[in-house]
Amino acid sequence: MTGLRRAAFAGAFLAAASTGAVVADEIPEGASVYVGVTTNALFRGVSQTTDQDFYHRDGMSAMTGNKHSTATTTTATDDEMFAPALYGGFDYLHSSGLYASVYATSIDIPGFDAFARVDGSAGYYHHFDSGWRIDGGAVVYTYPGETAAISGKCTPVPVSGPSVARSGTTRSMTTPTSRDD
Amino acid sequence: MGSDLQLNLIAGHYSLDTGPDYEDYGVWLSKAFGGLTVGGGVADTSLDSAIAYLYLSYRFPL
Numbered sequence: 001m002t003g004l005r006r007a008a009f010a011g012a013f014l015a016a017a018s019t020g021a022v023v024a025d026e027i028p029e030g031a032s033v034y035v036g037v038t039t040n041a042l043f044r045g046v047s048q049t050t051d052q053d054f055y056h057r058d059g060m061s062a063m064t065g066n067k068h069s070t071a072t073t074t075t076a077t078d079d080e081m082f083a084p085a086l087y088g089g090f091d092y093l094h095s096s097g098l099y100a101s102v103y104a105t106s107i108d109i110p111g112f113d114a115f116a117r118v119d120g121s122a123g124y125y126h127h128f129d130s131g132w133r134i135d136g137g138a139v140v141y142t143y144p145g146e147t148a149a150i151s152g153k154c155t156p157v158p159v160s161g162p163s164v165a166r167s168g169t170t171r172s173m174t175t176p177t178s179r180d181d
Numbered sequence: 182m183g184s185d186l187q188l189n190l191i192a193g194h195y196s197l198d199t200g201p202d203y204e205d206y207g208v209w210l211s212k213a214f215g216g217l218t219v220g221g222g223v224a225d226t227s228l229d230s231a232i233a234y235l236y237l238s239y240r241f242p243l
Contacts, residue, residue, distance in 0.1 A: 028242055036218075036238025044195060045205030045226040081233060 031092045041085035041105050048107040048117065049083035083108070097125045099137070107143075114143035185213035189222070203228045216240045 041049040087105035100122040107117050123137015191207040209222020218238050225231035 031243040032240055033243060034238050034240035036236055038234055038236035040232055040234040042207075042224050042232065042234065044193070045203075045207060045224045046229065047232055050232075087238075 029093050029095055031090070033088065033090050035088040036086070038085055038087065040081065040083050041087070041107055043117065047083060048105075048109055049085050050080045099123060099125060112143075112146065114146035116144055118142045118144060187211045187213075187220075201228065 040047050085106045085108075087103065089101060089103035091099065091101045093099045101120070103119045103121075105117055107114060119139055119141050121137055121139040123135060125133065125135045127133050187210070189207075189209050189211070191205065193205045194202070195205065196202045204227040205224070206226070207222060207224040209220055211218055211220030216239050218240070219236070221233070221235040223231055223233045
């Protein structure tokens with residue numbers, strides 16, 4: 001039972017670290033892989049398959065950590081509930097509590113080149129007899145296909161609020177994708 | 182315990198050096214049928230509107 005509870009918690013941790021919710025299933029000790037589909041690719045509560053305001057208010061850098069800046073013009077509908085994504089991953093949970101994981105999901109952020117987000121995580125988990133649990137680890141988020149950060153085409157621009165013109169349910173917007181901190 | 186049914190709650194605050202600070206609240210329910218898991222929930226942040234979602238995944242050991 002302890003092993004099952006440990007596996008379940010580790011699974012929940014890895015899921016929370018990577019996706020916030022989407023793959024919160026139990027994982028067994030040892031190696032396993034999974035695939036799935038979701039109606040919306042959420043990351044820290046924010047969709048990465050819809051045109052949420054988040055990505056235009058302060059730019060893509062808010063999620064990607066990209067400190068380069070580009071001016072991006074997008075025209076997209078407001079937040080969509082149905083914006084499906086495919087995802088999958090690999091987990092390894094050792095009986096000692098050490099774990100490692102790789103997670104990948106498709107994304108579709110208007111004005112953003114990356115087509116996927118790939119996360120890697122590793123850490124240690126321990127379940128005390130009292131019921132308390134401790135977990136520590138590190139997660140790395142990557143955006144393969146994002147050329148803005150590596151092609152040198154980024155140009156620093158001053159921080160300013162987005163310019164928004166609304167017409168019905170469609171929005172046109174120009175905003176810097178990040179600020180130069 | 183052992184029902185393979187999970188109710189999950191999450192609340193977080195994100196302080197980003199390259200973006201706005203915000204709060205994230207979420208609740209989701211999942212049910213496992215062997216390697217198959219189905220679930221759904223709602224995520225909301227202080228930045229934007231709430232989003233409801235469903236998911237389906239299949240896990241298999243190597």
